[in-house]
Amino acid sequence: MTGLVLTNVTIRSPGGSPLFAPLTFGVRPGEIVSLSGPSGIGKSTLVAHIGGHLPAGFVTAGQVTLDGRNALALPAEARRIGVLFQDALLFPHLSVGENLAFGLEPAIRGRAARRAAVEEALEQAGLAGFYRRDPATLSGGQQARAALMRTLLAAPRAILLDEPFSKLDPALRAELRSFVFAHVRARAVPVLMVSHDAEDAAAAGGPVISLSPA
Amino acid sequence: MTVREGRALRILVLTAVVGALVLPIMAGLFETARAAFGYLPVVGADHLSLAPWRRLADLPGLRASIILTLWTGFAATILSLFMAFALAGRVWMHSGGKRLRALALPLLAAPHAAMAIGLAFLIAPSGWIARVISPWATGWQVPPGIATVHDPGGIALILGLIVKEVPFLLLMILSVLAQIKAREQAAAARALGYSPQTVWTKILVPQIYRLIRLPVFATLAFALSVVDMALILGPTQPPTLAVAMTRWFVAADTRLLMPASAAAILLAALAMLSVALWILGERVMGALNRRRIVGGARRGWPIAVGAATGQVLLWLGTAALIALLVWSLAWRWSFPNGLPESWSVTAWMRGGWWIALKQSLFLGTVTVLVSVTLSVLWLEGETRAGLARARWASALIYLPLMVPQAAFLFGLSVAFLRGGIGAGHFAVMWGQALFVYPYVMLALSDPWHALDRRLDRTAASLGAGPWRRLFRVKLPILLRPILTAAAIGFAVSVAQYLPTLLLGAGRVTTLTTEAVTLASGSDRRVTGVFAVLLAAMPLVGFGLAFAIPALFYRNRRGLSGGRA
Structure with missing residues (x-):
């Protein structure tokens, strides 16, 4: 089956207690599913598990498949699951454009073609002419947009949004939300979003999965 | 109040x-420079001239000494840096940092002279390694006639410098690693399809390097001007410039003091020039690295070989320190035996x-x-x-x-x-x-x-x-x-x-x-x-x-x- 499918997924923290009741749900391509639940229940931990970024010590069970393939058997870098974190995490030693080029899938070859792809993405993000800029000089919103573009350029087969708007002020938040949603919808890949904000889920327009204590 | x-x-x-630090150094620089240009009243030289420089240029082996100095200094620093990054990368990917630190710390603490002597005890033709592998593997009944210490190419000196510098750079790298958001950045890069090894070489190494640049410069300058280790392990005919300079300074002939001062100024200039050259090299490497980063290839440089070599050298350093103890307690120890036949505290x-x-x-x-x-x-x-x-x-x-x-x-x-x-x-x-x-x-x-x-x-x-x-x-x-x-x-x-x-x-x-x-x-x-x-x-x-x-x-x- 296409999309991201979770079957009976559970996670135990290093302390040993299960974080939430076993989870089963699917995210179809083009759909944005929101994860909600009280803080501390492990929404971000679940996203880290799906992306392959869980720190050592957690014990997990259940299945996660992406387009029918077992995602959990692969290392993070082979899963083709893009993640947008709370922080933009642009690499500080690279320019804005180099950050995007770092993300751009290797299938696009040749310096000119790669540069053109990056410039186009910068333009889409309203960052035309920012190729050589130091990421540290960008505003929070600009950094978040650059981070999204970097993720999209890697041509992921699924995207995880780990509270990407939580650190922005309300005005910027709405603007960035519509920007992110527009772009990820255009990719027609499954999107799973963690958010504390009911408005985020409403704007996403997809199903809301509620995590409940185990 | x-x-x-x-x-x-x-x-x-x-x-x-x-008063206690800056002025003496300035005065020292001034007096060395004056002596280099012929003004050294204690030996009766009292007018400025270029004679000491001419004398220095005429001293045999000067050019070879300069080349040796640059070769050993750069080779040791580049290899140390490469191995330290490879070892730190392995620790970062697979853990094991505690054991590595425990191995590196005594080597870092040991003075260069002690380490150099220990290494000489190990690698000399009649050293411990030759004894352990003889005669069963080599057939040697007497020490072979190979120059493994004081070799004219300076390999023993390079080895000694690496054994001392890898622990230093490794501990610097590991402490700096804690200052950058390594884990978060790694997650971001892996989500883009990069393996941990590639994350290390493309994302973390450049950032760490920026933070340890000054210690790296210091390592280079030190390697170029080291005296004690070069006396014990380095080439002798001709020696490195630092050793040649020291010989002239302590020679009985006081007329050598002025060319020696000129050599000291020359060595300082070489060290500064080398750092400038290094910075140029940084630019080139940085540009090449950026091209690789922008190219988007998901494969990185394999670091396993560098890490394994570094690990072997750390063990070699540890063995060198043990060799010191063994030899200090040895009494009869004839050549191909792996351990002394009899022990004694006589020494x-x-x-x-x-x-x-x-x-x-x-x-x-x-x-x-x-x-x-x-x-x-x-x-x-x-x-x-x-x-x-x-x-x-x-x-x-x-x-x-x-x-x-x-x-x-x-x-x-x-x-x-x-x-x-x-x-x-x-x-x-x-x-x-x-x-x-x-x-x-x-x-x-x-x-x-x-x-x-x-x-x-x-x-x-x-x-x-x-x-x-x-x-x-x-x-x-x-x-x-x-x-x-x-x-x-x-x-x-x-x-x-x-x-x-x-x-x-x-x-x-x-x-x-x-x-x-x-x-x-x-x-x-x-x-x-x-x-x-x-x-x-x-x-x-x-x-x-x-x-x-x-x-x-x-x-x-x-x-x-x-x-x-």
Whole structure:
């Protein structure tokens, strides 16, 4: 089956207690599913598990498949699951454009073609002419947009949004939300979003999965 | 009230640092430069000329010495850096940092001279390695006639430098790794399809390198100008420039002093030029790396080979230190046997080491006491003024580490003589303190600034004056970092070779100078005794720095961590 499918997924923290009741749900391509639940229940931990970024010590069970393939058997870098974190995490030693080029899938070859792809993405993000800029000089919103573009350029087969708007002020938040949603919808890949904000889920327009204590 | 007091304190400390550190170095540079241009009244030369330079150019083997110096310095630094990054990368990916640190620390603490002697004991044709693999693997019944030490290509010297520099760079890298958001950035890069190995080489290494640039420059400059290790392991005909210079300085013929000074200036210029060349290399590597990054290839450079080589060299260093101990206790040990046939403490009973040990202990203790006192007062002055350290202040403090030793030490002895300070204990003490103080400051600054300032304010609000707060609150809390800084300073003092040699004029005998002298002789047992003591002294210092706070604060969990 296409999309991201979770079957009976559970996670135990290093302390040993299960974080939430076993989870089963699917995210179809083009759909944005929101994860909600009280803080501390492990929404971000679940996203880290799906992306392959869980720190050592957690014990997990259940299945996660992406387009029918077992995602959990692969290392993070082979899963083709893009993640947008709370922080933009642009690499500080690279320019804005180099950050995007770092993300751009290797299938696009040749310096000119790669540069053109990056410039186009910068333009889409309203960052035309920012190729050589130091990421540290960008505003929070600009950094978040650059981070999204970097993720999209890697041509992921699924995207995880780990509270990407939580650190922005309300005005910027709405603007960035519509920007992110527009772009990820255009990719027609499954999107799973963690958010504390009911408005985020409403704007996403997809199903809301509620995590409940185990 | 405290502001005025702070100012008086700061002026006092600044005067002391300028008077005791900066001026002597400047005077030393000036006198060396003057001697290099023919002005050295003590030997009757009193007009400026280019004669010393012509004399230097005519000395046999100068060009070969320069090439050797550059070759060994660059090869050792590049390889050390590569292996240290590879080892750190392996630790970052697969853990095992604790074991590696435990392996690296004694090697870092051991003075260069002791390590060089231990390596010579290992790799010499009649060394331990040849004995262990003979005759069953090699067929050697007598030591083979290969130059594995003092080889004309300088390979043994490069090896020795690497064994000492890899631990240093490795520990720098691991401590810097904690400062960057390594885990988060790795997650972001892996989500883009990069393997951990590629994340290490493309994302983390460039960022770490930026933070350790200055120590890397220092490593390069040191490798170019090292004397003791080059005397023990390096080529002899011709030797590296630093060794040639030292020979001329201590030669009986005083007419060589002026060309030697010219060589010192030349060596300093070479060191600066090399750093400039290195920076150029950084640019090129940076541009190449960026192209690779922008190219988007998901494969990285394999680091397993570098890490494995680095690991072997760390073991080699450890074996070298063990070899010192084995040889100091060996009695009969004929060639192809892997271990001595009989053991004895005879070499230890001769007792000649006692005088050198006392001398090293004395010099180390005095220079550390002076340096720690001066450092604490400087830092306290900064705290009271509420000021961050200015750039010029840092430049003053670290000046002795940035100017090549060779360039000012001989001139300093001349300047001391002018000031009525003859070659001897006092001059050596002063000379060593020039290097001990910056290291103590380096080690103490971060913990001092990391101390929770609210503790100081709380004590003030309870009515404690500034001195009471310093002695009853800050110093006790900072006991562990202070003792660690003292141990580092002690290790620096014990290891000093050139300052002791040039400022002591042969009258001051420390473990280091004795060990280096003995290393050229043939009695490995006696040499082993001196080198074991030399390698052990810094370790004892670090052991005390660990044990004393652990004992005092055994019931204080808040003070038992590594940091204050």
